[in-house]
Amino acid sequence: xxxxxxxxxxxxxxxxxxxxxxxxxxxxxxxxxxxxxxxxxxxxxxxxxxxxxxxxxxxxxxxxxxxxxxxxxxxxxxxxxxxxxxxxxxxxxxxxxxxxxxxxxxxxxxxxxxxxxxxxxxxxxxxxxxxxxxxxxxxxxxxxxxxxxxxxxxxxxxxxxxxxxxxxxxxxxxxxxxxxxxxxxxxxxxxxxxxxxxxxxxxxxxxxxxxxxxxxxxxxxxxxxxxxxxxxxxxxxxxxxxxxxxxxxxxxxxxxxxxxxxxxxxxxxxxxxxxxxxxxxxxxxxxxxxxxxxxxxxxxxxxxxxxxxxxxxxxxxxxxxxxxxxxxxxxxxxxxxxxxxxxxxxxxxxxxxxxxxxxxxxxxxxxxxxxxxxxxxxxxxxxxxxxxxxxxxxxxxxxxxxxxxxxxxxxxxxxxxxxxxxxxxxxxxxxxxxxxxxxxxxxxxxxxxxxxxxxxxxxxxxxxxxxxxxxxxxxxxxxxxxxxxxxxxxxxxxxxxxxxxxxxxxxxxxxxxxxxxxxxxxxxxxxxxxxxxxxxxxxxxxxxxxxxxxxxxxxxxxxxxxxxxxxxxxxxxxxxxxxxxxxxxxxxxxxxxxxxxxx
Ligand SMILES: [Zn+2]
Numbered sequence: 159x160x161x162x163x164x165x166x167x168x169x170x171x172x173x174x175x176x177x178x179x180x181x182x183x184x185x186x187x188x189x190x191x192x193x194x195x196x197x198x199x200x201x202x203x204x205x206x207x208x209x210x211x212x213x214x215x216x217x218x219x220x221x222x223x224x225x226x227x228x229x230x231x232x233x234x235x236x237x238x239x240x241x242x243x244x245x246x247x248x249x250x251x252x253x254x255x256x257x258x259x260x261x262x263x264x265x266x267x268x269x270x271x272x273x274x275x276x277x278x279x280x281x282x283x284x285x286x287x288x289x290x291x292x293x294x295x296x297x298x299x300x301x302x303x304x305x306x307x308x309x310x311x312x313x314x315x316x317x318x319x320x321x322x323x324x325x326x327x328x329x330x331x332x333x334x335x336x337x338x339x340x341x342x343x344x345x346x347x348x349x350x351x352x353x354x355x356x357x358x359x360x361x362x363x364x365x366x367x368x369x370x371x372x373x374x375x376x377x378x379x380x381x382x383x384x385x386x387x388x389x390x391x392x393x394x395x396x397x398x399x400x401x402x403x404x405x406x407x408x409x410x411x412x413x414x415x416x417x418x419x420x421x422x423x424x425x426x427x428x429x430x431x432x433x434x435x436x437x438x439x440x441x442x443x444x445x446x447x448x449x450x451x452x453x454x455x456x457x458x459x460x461x462x463x464x465x466x467x468x469x470x471x472x473x474x475x476x477x478x479x480x481x482x483x484x485x486x487x488x489x490x491x492x493x494x495x496x497x498x499x500x501x502x503x504x505x506x507x508x509x510x511x512x513x514x515x516x517x518x519x520x521x522x523x524x525x526x527x528x529x530x531x532x533x534x535x536x537x538x539x540x541x542x543x544x545x546x547x548x549x550x551x552x553x554x555x556x557x558x559x560x561x562x563x564x565x566x567x568x569x570x571x572x573x574x575x576x577x578x579x580x581x582x583x584x585x586x587x588x589x590x591x592x593x594x595x596x597x598x599x600x601x602x603x604x605x606x607x608x609x610x611x612x613x614x615x616x617x618x619x620x621x622x623x624x625x626x627x628x629x630x631x632x633x634x635x636x637x638x639x640x641x642x643x644x645x646x647x648x649x650x651x652x653x654x655x656x657x658x659x660x661x662x663x664x665x666x667x668x669x670x671x672x673x674x675x676x677x678x679x680x681x682x683x684x685x686x687x688x689x690x691x692x693x694x695x696x697x698x699x700x701x702x703x704x705x706x707x708x709x710x711x712x713x714x715x716x717x718x719x720x721x722x723x724x725x726x727x728x729x730x731x732x733x734x735x736x737x738x739x740x741x742x743x744x745x746x747x748x749x750x751x752x753x754x755x756x757x
Contacts, residue, residue, distance in 0.1 A: 161470055162236075163502040163525050168229040168518070172242040177226070184222040184253055187215055191260035198267050205273055206280045206287065209294070212264055213286055213559070219257070220558045221520035226250045228518045232525055235510045236502060238333045244326075251322070255314040262307040268294065269301035292712040293559050296415075303401040303412070313397065321393045321669030324386040328667045331382055333510045337375040339367065350375060351511040354662075355531050357458040362446070369455030369656075376658040380631045383661045388628040390669045391620055406621050410673045415564045415714040420726045421676065425614070427732035428607050428679060432647065434736070435608045438600050438743045439649040445750060453654035454642075457604075460533075461597050467532040470503050477540050480582035481575070485700055488575070491551055492544050495524070500547065501540070505529040512664070515543040515572075517550030519561045524550050534583075535598055538576050545575030552707040563710035565671065567718060569681020570688070571707055576602075577689045589749060596746045603739050606682040612638075612645035613659075613675035617666065634660055684719075684726070686735040691722060 169177040194211055197203040203211075230246030237243065268274055277295070281288040304310060335350040341364075353375070356368025376383075394406050403409040411418055443452040445461055468476065474496050482489035495501060500523060505511075510527070517524045524547035530536050549571035553561045584595050619637045623629055629637075635657035642655045660666055665674035688706075692699040706721045719726045726732070 160499065161503040161530075162499070163232075163527075164499040165229060165232055165525070167498075167521060167523060168225055168232075172233075172246065177229070180222050180226055181249070181253075184219060184226070187219045187222070188253065188256055190215055191257065195260050195263045195267070199263070205276070206284055209268070209280065210284055210286050213290055217558055223250050223254055224518060224520040224558065227254075228516055228520075228525075232516060232527075235514075235527055236506075236508070238330050238508050238510065248318070251318055255311070255318065258314040259307050259311045262304055262310040265297050265301040265304060266307070269298045274298050289557055290559055303403065303409075305400060317393070317669065321390045324389045325667045325669060328383055328386045329510065329664060331379055332661065332664070334508065335375055335379065336507075337371050339371040341367070349505060349507050349509075351505045351509075351529050354511065355505075355529070357455060358460060358531070358533055358535065360460055362456070362459070365455050365459055366453075369453075372662075373656075373658060376661045379661060380634075380658070384629065384631045384634055387620070387634070387660065387666060388624065390667055391624045392628065394669060394672055395621065395625055406672045407618070410565075410671075413564070414566050414677065416566050416680075417714075417716060417727065420716060423727055423729050424680060424683065424732050425611070425676065427729045427736060428611055428683075430729075430733075431736045431740070432608065432611075432645070434740050434743055435600075435604050436647050436649045438604060438746070439646070441743075441747055441750060442597070443649065448651065450653075451649055451651040453651045454656040455654065457650075458601060461593060466534055466591060466594060468534070468537055469532065470530060473530070473532075473537045473540055476537055476583075477544065477579060480579045481541070481544075483582050484578045488548060488578075491548055495526070495544060495547055498523070500524055501526045501528065501543075503528050503530040505531070513539050513543055515546035515550075517547065517553075517561075519550065519553065519558050522551075522554045534594060535602075538579060538598070538602075541579040542572040542576045545572035548575065549707050549710070552704060553711060556708060556711060560711040564715060565674065565677035566680035566684070566715050567710045569678055570685050570710070573681050573685035574688060574703075577685060581689075589752075593746065593749050593753075596742050596749070599742055600739070600746060603682060603742075606678050607736075607739075608645045610675045610679045612641040613663065613665075614673065615644055616641035616660065617673055617675065620666075621672075680715075683732055683735040684724075686738055687724065687731055688722065690734060690738060691724075 171177075191212075194203075194208065194215070198205070198208045198212075227247060227250040230243050230250060233240055233243035234247060274294075277287070277291065281291050287294070305313070332350065336347045337350055337353045339346055339348055339353060341348075350372070353368050353371050356364050359365055359368070398406045398409045401409070403412065408418075411421060439452050439457075442459075442461070443456075446452075446456055446459060448456065474492075478489050478492050478496070481492050502509075502525070509529070511529060513526070513528045515524055515526045526540075526543040526547060528536065528539060528543065530540075546568075549563075550561075552571075553563075580595060580599055584592060587595055616638055619641065620629065620634070623633065623637070638657050638659050639655045642650065642659070643652060656662075665671070668674055688703070692703070695702075702722050706718060709718050709721055713721075716726060719731075724731050
């Protein structure tokens with residue numbers, strides 16, 4: 159079937175000889191690390207030669223483990239009952255944990271003054287070291303927060319049965335959740351994602367029904383999720399303190415290669431513009447006939463008369479055609495992704511919710527998971543995820559060690575692609591469709607600014623309270639409601655919030671990625687600002703854009719911004735982006751008022 163992805167370019171099955179051979183190959187490389195590290199520490203090998211050998215092992219090894227773990231993860235994400243997938247994920251995880259000891263020993267050896275101070279000299283003499291200059295510098299910075307090799311190994315092993323296990327539990331419990339719902343005169347059991355998708359239905363009764371059924375279903379899982387979240391956040395706090403970070407936020411910023419000054423400038427500007435988003439929500443609440451403010455279940459509601467649906471084929475055509483208006487490279491790339499079946503489109507039982515893109519650098523391909531239901535927003539999600547894939551493609555010629563871009567830059571290409579498709583669609587739309595596109599754009603921007611702020615407030619508070627004690631279900635719920643009220647202000651109905659949003663978003667459960675919220679805001683506002691630059695510079699921007707994407711794996715966020723002349727540490731740049739969004743609020747307001755004049 160063309161609407162499901164093929165994973166055969168990775169392996170043809172869990173018992174494929176290539177898969178077994180790759181596992182063995184990875185094992186044999188792993189055996190080479192110990193003698194190398196012993197030699198480095200005993201100074202019985204030339205340092206430059208030692209660094210080169212280490213890098214070459216790491217490159218080969220990273221490729222193998224990336225391919226193997228992608229195969230496990232991707233299979234698991236469409237079939238959460240697959241024991242074989244889970245076993246492979248576990249095997250690759252264990253294998254990479256075994257490497258921890260050598261990585262820590264290498265970092266410690268490399269960071270000693272007399273070795274790392276000769277880095278520039280060695281980079282001049284060695285192309286391999288030169289290509290990994292930033293990688294090695296970054297490694298030196300990381301070594302400040304490292305514990306002893308033994309402790310790091312123990313932590314890596316315990317994580318698989320601690321935070322990682324809690325994350326798996328939450329993912330399994332939420333993706334397999336079947337919800338009872340009374341629809342069209344009969345009681346049905348639907349997967350949770352199908353129930354959540356009712357939020358986009360034109361019929362208001364269905365949206366409300368979906369929300370109530372969702373909250374009911376979550377009620378049965380609240381204790382499991384609370385235990386998982388307490389376990390994960392508790393572990394994060396313990397480790398981040400042990401490593402010498404001021405807080406989990408401090409650690410997140412360090413790993414994100416982002417300065418606090420940049421984060422504060424961005425969050426501050428987002429807060430300045432909250433009234434503009436509230437104006438939009440009030441407009442929408444009024445159009446939907448809500449007197450007491452917007453209930454949470456109607457935030458995603460389509461406005462009347464604006465529904466339009468797409469088949470998978472129509473959606474593909476739409477995306478490729480509009481990507482072509484930006485560059486033929488991008489259009490050709492998207493067509494290749496569809497032709498080679500990189501995309502898994504429709505929801506089904508056992509498949510995880512939401513959407514993601516997995517860039518498999520080791521084979522130069524990507525896979526995209528969607529829960530496509532045919533609305534315009536889903537079409538934009540295709541563009542979004544293919545943007546991630548395109549980012550991966552630009553990094554194809556880089557060393558695999560230079561492809562790990564930090565979280566704030568992760569959403570740049572995806573949101574840029576979304577913007578391309580949306581703007582192109584606006585140009586050929588009639589007033590009704592324009593209204594839909596604008597509404598969709600503002601709803602998305604509001605999610606990424608207002609809802610993300612609520613998630614940022616919530617997670618900050620959770621860490622604060624978790625330092626003192628594990629949170630009860632009621633504490634999680636009330637912190638969530640407080641955070642929602644703080645961000646959404648007086649334009650939501652305080653009786654109809656979403657106290658279970660922490661069950662719904664998997665991001666809170668990623669132990670290795672805390673505060674996986676503000677990077678989305680960074681992504682939207684950065685990409686919006688970049689699009690403004692593209693409008694100004696035209697095709698001359700295409701090269702800069704390529705350079706920027708290629709640089710994302712080997713620079714700090716501020717340096718990447720500097721590639722296109724942007725300073726993210728002051729409010730000016732962020733205001734430019736938010737003003738572009740404000741223009742859309744004005745436009746929607748005028749279209750809606752014209753409509754009500756006619757009526
Ligand atoms: Zn994304």
